[in-house]
Amino acid sequence: MMRTRPLKVALLGCGVVGSEVARIMTTHADDLAQRIGAPVELAGVAVRRPSKVREGIPADLVTTDATALVKRGDIDVVVEVIGGIEPARTLITTAFEHGASVVSANKALLAQDGAALHAAAEEHGRDLYYEAAVAGAIPLIRPLRESLAGDKVNRVLGIVNGTTNFILDKMDSTGAGYQEALDEATALGYAEADPTADVEGFDAAAKAAILAGIAFHTRVRLDDVYREGMTEVTAADFRSAKEMGCTIKLLAICERAADGGSVTARVHPAMIPLSHPLASVRGAYNAVFVESDAAGQLMFYGPGAGGSPTASAVLGDLVAVCRNRLNGATGPGESAYAALPVSPMGEVVTRYHISLDVADKPGVLAQVATVFAEHGVSIDTVRQQGKDGEASLVVVTHRASDASLSGTVEALRKLDTVRGVASIMRVEGE
Incomplete structure (x- = not known):
């Protein structure tokens, strides 16, 4: 039976991703209600610029006081898509303290303070879901955390940044230099005006920390991840790669040692054979290759960024968290029982x-x-x-x-x- 009282959702941030989350919640309201078992209501939207016109969002829902919104007490789920460390960290912990579960897309915060956030969620009996933090629309966190929970994952190897993959793919396919390829990525909207987080590997390193932690049941922080950017990759490197039957990708690599006693996490450019499945990942797409004892080799592929793909992952988490809320339960929390040391590069x-x-x-x-x-x-x-x-x-x-x-x-x-x-x-x- 459908519960008539709606579950109330607070949205923190209404940029490219947040506005798409709000749109889907509105246009797919009936379907979401059927899938969850209760209506879902957008109860408030916290923004920095309230004067900006936001199509489809009633003006009376918009506020600049994010703290008051998460403290209301009647909010069931907080969706955080503002990014950065603060005020996101304080807002998330405040949401837990006032009875709300949280869905986040904040890779930087999770990579830095994931353990503390999981502890806060557990203390207050609430969910913390973050599928959108790693690979956009690609279902990856849930398969690692749930579908492969009975298996032993040995390696996660992936392209987890669409901007860098677009640049390297352009260099490979056209012979362009790094700056020329970056300029095209910027013109097409794939690269930010300041692309440092992408091209220097900071974005991918945060994602690697999250993936390694989940895959190996071990706490891995951003500081544990070796990081090397791709700004020094040249057209000559691609010519050499082709002579070896390879191409070049910026990879996030998380590995368990052969003896099982430690793990490593790293991000850097690498040559990979053209026969490898990741070599064929073109444009701004992402793909992650997972190797485990029982399942063998698995590959997850799709758009890794953008408003609609990321919103898809956010909404998937929202449905799961709302179902848990109705059932008076919580989903899987942090699994760090293995506590394996992180080996140096x-x-x-x-x-x-x-x-x-x-x-x-x-x-x-x-x-x-x-x-x-x-x-x-x-x-x-x-x-x-x-x-x-x-x-x-x-x-x-x-x-x-x-x-x-x-x-x-x-x-x-x-x-x-x-x-x-x-x-x-x-x-x-x-």
């Missing part, structure tokens, strides 16, 4: 592609090979081109630790015959 083992500018004379290759051997890094292939006393030397290694590779590169820079280290790129997905 130096212990990560992978392959490497190193491009060197060297003197074009006899004995250079032997000197370079000796340095690799002295640091315990085995060479897989070497490619050399030279002209007029200058040469480029491209070395692809077998698997080695990041610390060993760093020592190798430091020693190479000290050789008189090495003019410079033009590029260092990890090779993943093999």
Whole structure:
């Protein structure tokens, strides 16, 4: 039977995502009521600029006092889409204290203070859902937290930022340089006026922290994630990748050690074989590859950003939280029982592609090979081109630790015959 008293929802933020959430709640009100078992009512919308016209939202619902809205006491669910650390953190904890559950899309806050927010939700017997915080419309949090709850996840490898994937895909398909591809992304609205959070990997690192925490039942904070941006990727790197049968993606990689005793989380550009499923992810799309003991290899693909895709994930969480509310229950909370240590980047083992500018004379290759051997890094292939006393030397290694590779590169820079280290790129997905 349908409950007649509506569940009341407070919306914090009414930008691109928030306005789409409000629109869907209004236009799909009857369907949402049937799916939940009770009507859902938009009870208030907190904004910074109340004078702005917001189509479909009655003016009497709009307020600039977000704190008063979440303190009302009759609010069942707070939807937070304002982003940032404060005032979002205080508003969410205040909502819990006053009896509301929370749906959030705030990756930065969850990556930094997820443990404290989960603790606050548990203390007050409320839900904290955040499917939209990682991969837009792609269902990923719930499969990891629920569908794979009985399995052992060993690795999560993914493209979790549409802006960077668009830029790298453009460089790959057209031969454009980084700045040219970024300018096009900006003109098309894929990149912000200040793209730092995307291109320097901050956005992806926050998402990696959330994914690693859920996948490995271990608290992983943003500070635990190794981060390297993609601004130094060049057209020459793509040419080298193509010669190896690879392309380049900015990847978020979360791994459990082979002995199961620790985890790592990292974000950086990497070459991946064209045969890997992630290599075919084009444009501004996201995709995440999950490897587990029982289920094997799974891939989740779709639009990872934008108003409508992100609102889709928010509304999915809203339906789940409202159903829990009607049943007097809560959904899965934080699972951090494993409490595995997070290993430093130096212990990560992978392959490497190193491009060197060297003197074009006899004995250079032997000197370079000796340095690799002295640091315990085995060479897989070497490619050399030279002209007029200058040469480029491209070395692809077998698997080695990041610390060993760093020592190798430091020693190479000290050789008189090495003019410079033009590029260092990890090779993943093999």
